[in-house]
Amino acid sequence: MIGVSSSQLIKKFDTDFTNEVIEYGSKFFEDVENVRSCIQCATCTGSCPSGRETAWRVRKLIRQVQLGLKNAAIKNDVIWDCTTCFSCQERCPRLIPVTDVVRTVRNIAVRNGIMLPRHVQVAGLLIKYGHAVPINDETKAVRKEIGLSELPPTVHSFPDALGEVKKLLDGTGFTKLIEEASKGVQK
16 A cells, blocks of 8 residues: 555554454463464465365465454355364464464354354254264164164164253253354355
8 A cells, every 4th residue: 555654554454353363262272362473474375285175275364363354254165174184283383373273263253153054054963863963764774784783872872862962052052053053054
């Protein structure tokens, strides 16, 4: 920008999102505040296996956090392409907990009702069946055929446990969160 000093430009950044990431992330992870020290060297992006196959560029997300670009960060579907392999975090020369920042941004997205349809679907299965992969007749038949019990030793085998799972999901606010997110998900 012509005629605007660096200090004036920096004052235009919205630091609310940066602070939100640091404050919320610090509840669960160490050193999240180091996100401010990223120098955009691209070591994270260069070491990312997901970035080789998708549009995911973790360096871009870190920059969006630094600049306070909340909507750009949380509404971008590629934040879900990270596999949390920690390659970026292990290689960062500035010791930024990159993967933890990604997970924090994802959590903030979910708190804002932003989830991919497939995540809402799997979460709905967990709420309904106490398991993200419900059992079906075909799977029961295959299990029986190979000498296993029809039901695996999961919530499927312990119907009383389903009530306990639902109690946990309700108590943590997960059920309500997913109900709200499912209203905003594009099918």
